[in-house]
Amino acid sequence: MKTIFLLTLLLTFQVPGLAQFFSGEISYTVKIIPKIKNLNVDSILNQQPGTTSVYAITNGFYKSTYFKNGEVTYSYTYHGDTKRMYDEVAGKDYISFRDSRKGKTSRIRSIIYPDSTKVILGQKCFLVERVYEGYISKTYYALDLKIDPESFSSHLVGDWYNQIKEVKGSVSMTSINEYTTHFEINEVTKLTARPLKPEYFALPDKLIVASESALDKGVALAQLSKETIECYRHKMTAGLKDVPLNEFRSYIILIVSANGDLKYMEPYEKDKHELYKVAMTIISGCGINFIPGQIAGKNVDTLVYFPVDFSK
Structure with a gap:
């Protein structure tokens, strides 16, 4: 042996x-x-x-x-x-x-x-x-x-x-x-x-x-309604109220499923002002919808780094 x-x-x-x-x-x-x-x-x-x-x-x-x-x-x-x-x-x-x-x-x-x-x-x-x-x-x-x-x-x-x-x-x-x-x-x-x-x-x-x-066709945002835009503005303004920043971008990691639903969500980085928490509530609570990505003409579950911008 x-x-x-x-x-x-x-x-x-x-x-x-x-x-x-x-x-x-x-x-x-x-x-x-x-x-x-x-x-x-x-x-x-x-x-x-x-x-x-x-x-x-x-x-x-x-x-x-x-x-x-x-x-x-x-x-x-x-x-x-x-x-x-x-x-x-x-x-x-x-x-x-x-x-x-x-x-x-x-x-x-x-x-x-x-x-x-x-x-x-x-x-x-x-x-x-x-x-x-x-x-x-x-x-x-x-x-x-x-x-x-x-x-x-x-x-x-x-x-x-x-x-x-x-x-x-x-x-x-x-x-x-x-x-x-x-x-x-x-x-x-x-x-x-x-x-x-x-x-x-x-x-x-x-x-x-x-x-x-890996995608042939990327994940996209569905058209935003007036209600979604107003919800985003309201949460953004409230989140920046006591924050000494004029602008900020928070990246949120998402898994957008083949049918457009969210399977997973977490912050890419946790900022000290906790604006990442506001960004997550904007995504989950303001009626934002996604169009799934595709490979070879078929919808697939996709990992996305989604930016949420804040400005005063």
Whole structure:
């Protein structure tokens, strides 16, 4: 049994002539290196989905799970068969999906430096530099550790398929993103090769809804009645009465069902003046109705970030 297990483990790495690709888990950690004095590094790290992550991958599937202080904060899972990326935030009762084929990129150029090498966790790596609008990325890819790029040919989000195709499937071992104020470094801390079946990437039993980016036709507001407009104005004026603000915008997270009803509502952020509570009462109590979003001509449940504006 030990011999069979060892053989299976070894074959998960690419072997010349056998066309085997990496399957398993890759652990990463993120670091922030400031370029300017007095940069609030903790604030930048708090904006990250996690300070460590585990990336599980096999042909046509992957899952990236993020952690802060040892607890899961967020994950996204790619299913090549559905061509969807499923986003799950810890503590939420729903999962939203994006269409992996609807990708945009701000990449300006890329250069491969095959002779600029370093060894990371025993893997000889080469450098690729990519210039984007707003930052420069330098990534070290393992020369002999590969995934099958064609099994991710529908993954255009993040320009990912084009990136892994460019490096012939090589696995990223360290990336260094340079911004105006700091460097963001993601580096591999552990490699665990093992076979992963599609069942490993199964989604938990939660409500699954479309993100707005996945829609062919977006969620829309139904025509507002005079009563709805007056209700909105009344609640807005009352909410701003003792608040030292002339203008404010509160975003409310909604799930608009396939029949236009609201399945879920919560604030995106809770402001100190509690205007988010007023925004929620406006949505729920002023007769605001929605026209559901569509994919391929069919109404779908959709996650919406709905803005409610306040002004004196």
